Amino acid sequence: MMRTPSLRAKMINEGTWAANKNQFKKTRVLATGNSTVSDYYDNEYFINITLGTPPQTIVVVPDTGSANLYVAPCNDNDQQNCFDSSKSSTSNATQSGKYVSDVFSVAGLTYKTQEFGLTTFIQFGILGLGWPGNAIDNVVPPMQNLLPQLDKPLFSVWFDRQGGSGGLITFGAIDSENCDSNINYVKLSSLTYWQFSMSSVHVGSYTSNKPVQAISSTGTSWIGAPSADMNAIVKAINAQYDNIHQIYYVSCTQTGLPDWVFTIGGKQYNIPSTEYVTDVGLGNGNCAVTIFENSGFGPSWVLGDTFIRTYCNFYDIGNQQIGFSKARHTEV
Incomplete structure (x- = not known):
């Protein structure tokens, strides 16, 4: 049976492929946004x-x-x-x-x-x-x-701090302007949420080396933690509970608070108090601690915007993985 040669094979045979291959590549360039x-x-x-x-x-x-x-x-x-x-x-x-x-x-x-x-x-x-x-x-x-x-089957998320430019979501490409080039990827453990394994949590005097499941959620403002972990963390930073607003708080002027340290894929990710303490209008010089109890079924931890402001998140659909790199911010 005779087979019709591909256009590429035909052009190679005619000696015209080298001169035209770049034009063909241009026609296959997909989009980013x-x-x-x-x-x-x-x-x-x-x-x-x-x-x-x-x-x-x-x-x-x-x-x-x-x-x-x-x-x-x-x-x-x-x-x-x-x-x-x-x-x-x-x-x-x-x-x-x-x-x-x-x-x-x-x-x-x-x-x-x-x-x-x-x-x-x-x-x-x-x-x-x-x-x-x-x-x-x-x-x-x-x-x-x-x-x-899309040029690449992924999207990047960079969230800026209040007073900055707001942020940027890049579809089909890595955001190299607002995110550090050193990206650490981990494989997803489930293809429902953007879910992955987290091996440890460390805050001040509290450490948990129990492997847990976590998700990255851009639609969640704070960090969700199991009840026992949340109680240990707020104790480690001497936070108080506001019964009216049902959130934990510390003084807005309190200094020396420890980082929250999450270990994911063998890498440590530090969240400083400048990110997890925020003024939501409680009054009396008090600021909210951006943590809430994550109860019910599903992954134990929810890494919301508090985490994503500190580290750009790269949602790699094609390779079924998620990446993190340090977010760049202009001081405001």
Whole structure:
């Protein structure tokens, strides 16, 4: 049986491949995109997306701890940050009726038939950046739909501190401007959350060498810990409990507090008190300690924005791993 030679083989045979190969490489270059992040008092981070035709801009929380896209529906004329399907020429209800399918864009990247939910229980949308295994109703997550367009099957997250530029999410590339080039990767232990093993926790006089499971969650403001670990940590830093607000606090002027040290993949990650102590308006010169009790099923620890501000997170879908490197900040 005769086989038709590939175009590449034909050009090599004709001696024209060397002169044209660079042009062919250019046609295969895929996309990257940057989404500027807005920082709300170091407690919440937001980006803009658009939905529909013509595009409707929606402010969403980028959340690696979930996998679905949810936005609020427009139910009255003066409602803001909502999606009005009646004003989109490309909007369609899915067969189940539980979701809407429409054009979705973020950071200059577009997918024409993204399924998303409409819910009245949120002020801001939620852009789930997790794995299909964590998606409700088996809806294909936005990141999975964007993957074929990306130069690399990954995205980078850099969160700045309050008073800075807010942050940046880079789709399809490593953020080399805001993140140190020395990236340490660990394999994921589950393809639901961005989940990995953590071998130890050390804070002052407290050390736990018990291996645990942790997740990276951009949609979680603080650090979630099991009850026993949380109690030991707040004791190690002499934090007090605020019964009204149900959070732990220390004096905003307290000095000499120890770092929180997490060991992941044989590397130590130090979180200084300048990151885990924050002024949330408690008054009386008191500042919140950014830790909460993580109870119930699932991974023991949640490394939220307190951790991510200190270390850029690199979500490598193609290699099923997550990387960390020191975040760069301009003093403000």
